[in-house]
Amino acid sequence: MDKIALGVTSSISLYKAADIIRLLQKEGLAVRVIMTEKATNFINPRLFTSLTGERTIVNLFDEGQRPVEHIAMADDICLLLIAPATANIMAKLATGIADDFLSTFYLAVKSPVLIAPAMNQAMFLHPQTQANIKKLKDAGVEFVEPESGYLACGQTGSGRLASPEKIVQTSLRLIRRQPVFKDKLIVVTAGPTREALDPVRFLSNRSSGKMGYELAREAYQRGAEVVLISGPVELEPPAGVKIEKVISSEEMRQAVLRYYDRANAVIMTAAVSDFKFSQTGSEKIEKETLPPDLKLERTPDILEELGRLKTGQLLVGFAAETAQMKARAGQKMKKKKLDLMVANDVSRQDIGFGCDENEVYLFWPDGRERFIQKTAKRKVSQEILTEIGAMLNARK
Numbered sequence: 001m002d003k004i005a006l007g008v009t010s011s012i013s014l015y016k017a018a019d020i021i022r023l024l025q026k027e028g029l030a031v032r033v034i035m036t037e038k039a040t041n042f043i044n045p046r047l048f049t050s051l052t053g054e055r056t057i058v059n060l061f062d063e064g065q066r067p068v069e070h071i072a073m074a075d076d077i078c079l080l081l082i083a084p085a086t087a088n089i090m091a092k093l094a095t096g097i098a099d100d101f102l103s104t105f106y107l108a109v110k111s112p113v114l115i116a117p118a119m120n121q122a123m124f125l126h127p128q129t130q131a132n133i134k135k136l137k138d139a140g141v142e143f144v145e146p147e148s149g150y151l152a153c154g155q156t157g158s159g160r161l162a163s164p165e166k167i168v169q170t171s172l173r174l175i176r177r178q179p180v181f182k183d184k185l186i187v188v189t190a191g192p193t194r195e196a197l198d199p200v201r202f203l204s205n206r207s208s209g210k211m212g213y214e215l216a217r218e219a220y221q222r223g224a225e226v227v228l229i230s231g232p233v234e235l236e237p238p239a240g241v242k243i244e245k246v247i248s249s250e251e252m253r254q255a256v257l258r259y260y261d262r263a264n265a266v267i268m269t270a271a272v273s274d275f276k277f278s279q280t281g282s283e284k285i286e287k288e289t290l291p292p293d294l295k296l297e298r299t300p301d302i303l304e305e306l307g308r309l310k311t312g313q314l315l316v317g318f319a320a321e322t323a324q325m326k327a328r329a330g331q332k333m334k335k336k337k338l339d340l341m342v343a344n345d346v347s348r349q350d351i352g353f354g355c356d357e358n359e360v361y362l363f364w365p366d367g368r369e370r371f372i373q374k375t376a377k378r379k380v381s382q383e384i385l386t387e388i389g390a391m392l393n394a395r396k
């Protein structure tokens with residue numbers, strides 16, 4: 001199991017380290033905590049020992065560790081994450097001071113280092129702190145920038161520790177990034193669209209957006225720049241991903257076209273409404289005046305348009321089918337000039353729309369196909385991104 005060393009320093013926000021540990025563990029990572037001695041004024045190291053199942057390290061010369069633990073442990077880890085990081089620890093790391101376990105360990109690690117600072121705004125904006133951050137960045141250290149908001153000192157400003165979710169997503173990106181996704185822009189569409197009849201009524205579908213959100217998260221973790229164009233859904237956007245919220249199919253079309261020139265791959269998981277109302281009202285239409293035969297018209301086919309305008313982008317389509325899946329998916333793939341078609345059976349209750357699991361077929365234009373058995377959408381998204389990575393690699 002991959003292991004992360006988590007440095008915890010004496011910022012009042014260190015209670016959030018417990019959430020960070022839980023989220024990392026949920027991602028299948030082991031965590032070993034190193035606290036500064038000052039941090040133990042806030043929390044007893046036993047808390048982190050209980051959470052991680054491994055003894056929390058505080059001192060260089062503690063009994064019960066390997067003879068030269070700070071060097072031995074450097075080989076065990078895939079990432080050194082310091083969250084929260086005080087102004088003090090950053091100053092020490094920037095100048096190479098090694099007077100406790102954490103700062104000594106920093107000099108020994110060969111893995112990536114990620115720092116999430118947390119402090120009062122004046123301390124954060126102080127030219128000395130900023131100079132230290134710059135020095136560390138120049139040395140290749142990565143940062144999760146602090147957020148603006150209410151600070152423990154009672155003031156409002158920048159310096160608040162980034163959210164545990166964001167810290168963990170950034171950590172995963174550093175561990176899981178792959179060269180093929182570096183400097184690649186991947187556009188993912190997700191969710192349904194809504195076609196308004198009037199300000200209160202609309203035509204839509206049952207898409208939950210889960211598959212697209214998982215794909216966006218996975219593409220980000222592998223190192224791509226990701227734009228997620230999302231219809232109305234009840235999901236939190238993955239941290240690090242740029243979100244563009246849209247409502248109607250026309251808004252979705254325009255958003256995709258805005259990024260298309262720059263995109264290396266477009267993954268269209270959105271269930272774009274095929275129809276919209278021919279006539280719409282800018283005010284609520286009274287039921288007495290509602291025509292009994294509401295007329296519908298086709299919306300533009302975004303994927304087909306992208307296929308027509310294609311200049312080297314890798315185009316991935318999703319087909320939600322209820323019957324004759326293979327034949328229909330094959331036809332769509334040809335018509336829309338797709339590089340990969342992912343088809344799933346939305347008539348089943350246990351997979352697809354709204355579910356956490358999916359079972360899909362992948363079809364390629366050269367006739368190759370692959371079946372991904374029912375599994376978590378996260379796992380499906382990993383398999384799809386692996387295929388996309390291989391396709392991007394083949395294009396080099």
Ligand SMILES: Cc1cc2nc3c(=O)[nH]c(=O)nc-3n(C[C@H](O)[C@H](O)[C@H](O)COP(=O)(O)O)c2cc1C
Nearest residue numbers: 009010011012036038039086087088089118119120
């Ligand atoms: C209540 C309290 C809260 C503190 N919060 C922070 C903080 O959020 N960020 C920071 O840089 N220092 C903070 N400090 C100051 C650090 O604890 C102090 O600079 C310490 O020497 C840092 O030691 P360490 O980096 O070894 O943990 C706080 C101090 C106290 C007493």
